Amino acid sequence: MLVLQTIRENPEEIIRRLAIKNFDARELIFTIIALDDKRKETQKMLDDNLAQSNSLAREIGNLFKAGKTEEGNLLKEKTSELKELAKELSVTFEATKKELEEVLVKVPNLPHPSIPPGTTPEDNEIVQQEGDFPVLADDAVPHWDLAAKYNLIDFALGNKISGAGFPVYKGKVARLQRALINFFLDQAIQAGYEEIQPPYLVNAASGYGTGQLPDKDGQMYYAPVDDLYLIPTAEVPVTNLYRDVILKESDFPVKNVAYSSCFRREAGSYGKDVRGLNRLHQFDKVEVVQLAHPDKSYEVLEEMRLYVSGLLRMLELPFRVVKLCGGDMSFTSAMTYDMEVWSAAQKRWLEVSSISNFESFQSNRMKLRFKDDTGKTQLAHTLNGSALALPRIVAALLENNQTAAGIKMPAALVKYTGFEMID
RNA sequence: GGAGAGAUGGCCGAGUUGGUCUAAGGCGCACGCCUGGAAAGUGUGUAAUCGCCAAAAGCGGUUCAUGGGUUCGAAUCCCAUUCUCUCCGCCA
Numbered sequence: 001m002l003v004l005q006t007i008r009e010n011p012e013e014i015i016r017r018l019a020i021k022n023f024d025a026r027e028l029i030f031t032i033i034a035l036d037d038k039r040k041e042t043q044k045m046l047d048d049n050l051a052q053s054n055s056l057a058r059e060i061g062n063l064f065k066a067g068k069t070e071e072g073n074l075l076k077e078k079t080s081e082l083k084e085l086a087k088e089l090s091v092t093f094e095a096t097k098k099e100l101e102e103v104l105v106k107v108p109n110l111p112h113p114s115i116p117p118g119t120t121p122e123d124n125e126i127v128q129q130e131g132d133f134p135v136l137a138d139d140a141v142p143h144w145d146l147a148a149k150y151n152l153i154d155f156a157l158g159n160k161i162s163g164a165g166f167p168v169y170k171g172k173v174a175r176l177q178r179a180l181i182n183f184f185l186d187q188a189i190q191a192g193y194e195e196i197q198p199p200y201l202v203n204a205a206s207g208y209g210t211g212q213l214p215d216k217d218g219q220m221y222y223a224p225v226d227d228l229y230l231i232p233t234a235e236v237p238v239t240n241l242y243r244d245v246i247l248k249e250s251d252f253p254v255k256n257v258a259y260s261s262c263f264r265r266e267a268g269s270y271g272k273d274v275r276g277l278n279r280l281h282q283f284d285k286v287e288v289v290q291l292a293h294p295d296k297s298y299e300v301l302e303e304m305r306l307y308v309s310g311l312l313r314m315l316e317l318p319f320r321v322v323k324l325c326g327g328d329m330s331f332t333s334a335m336t337y338d339m340e341v342w343s344a345a346q347k348r349w350l351e352v353s354s355i356s357n358f359e360s361f362q363s364n365r366m367k368l369r370f371k372d373d374t375g376k377t378q379l380a381h382t383l384n385g386s387a388l389a390l391p392r393i394v395a396a397l398l399e400n401n402q403t404a405a406g407i408k409m410p411a412a413l414v415k416y417t418g419f420e421m422i423d
Numbered sequence: 424g425g426a427g428a429g430a431u432g433g434c435c436g437a438g439u440u441g442g443u444c445u446a447a448g449g450c451g452c453a454c455g456c457c458u459g460g461a462a463a464g465u466g467u468g469u470a471a472u473c474g475c476c477a478a479a480a481g482c483g484g485u486u487c488a489u490g491g492g493u494u495c496g497a498a499u500c501c502c503a504u505u506c507u508c509u510c511c512g513c514c515a
Contacts, residue, residue: 051483053495056495056496082495246471
């Protein structure tokens, strides 16, 4: 949620910057300003009214104490009119505030000034590319075929017990996943992140805090009996750890890492992009979250990009880093780098991580603040990134490392997997 | 799931015969004094948020789990909800 003050200060600039995200905000912005004007006006009247009531009540109290019952009773009569008006005003006030809030949450985050315009992934800016594409034998196959050949992943069995998008991992690939999780967590801890094990079910307030609600509620699994949502990413519970928290400036940077399963309904997805491990309803991910001082958040974003690059390098996967254009960015993000790994057998880039700076968009919703040097409270910046999501990493590892003798594990993983080869 | 107790500021904790209560006291924290330096001691300060104001100062509103109610007036009384604790039941 954008800070109301900044909207009021330069509405035209807000509109211009949101146009980079292909979002026409003009109507929303002016509705917001009008509602806020109304809110202020109503509050002024209400406050004055309440101030009068309060002073009358005090007077009456003093009269009764002094034994001047009659005068007190006389004064009581004056209050009823005030009370009635106050009731009316507060109804208007609350309704206006609610209406304002509802419109305000519809406005996306502002893209950073450096974000290129654009509408599709083709308009994204490639900022880094590393590693050689592996040269595979002519009979190289995509991971779903390898999974069948070595009896690693059973998609049909997953269908039976849950449905499409819930694969069953077996044997060495199950162990590979466990190895990856530990590898990623250990790396993050070494890089100064504190490990968190968060709940997988969260309440609506948490979903709202990180921006999944109200606009993307169809993407989360929901348990109505208990009014809880399954997390689509550990970002939700971990960032919400700091909801309604006022940090000290010296607390920065706050660095958390969490492994969790992630649950996504992926309503509306189909086709070749969802084949095999490319898109799942349940998958595992290690997520890093940082809270940063507003002056430092873009340095932190770069630090996170370098950190994830390092992971991919250790896994010996060719990758590139893409800075998303306005049209490809999420609702909540101010700047996003996508990390993509080259899948040799599918001959395409697979997104394995998305690293974003949300600036104060999430923290404004969550009331995540810190006290600065001068003792003033201001909003912190939040950032997060996958480090990393497993399924597509597994897909790329299987595909890129296939040989006639079997699938070779990258050296960095062997001490975690306990084997060098899937055969 | 059943029975009972409870929810006050960063933390502990007083206040529940309704009246100047944002709320005693303590701890913590910040700044000073003391000290060669520290500890101890000592002094001062120490909630958030909204509105009025160009801003500071100042003034006003709101907040004692949440929502409603009674009343001129509610931390204090009533109702509902949520959560926590204790006991019982169930249980990895």
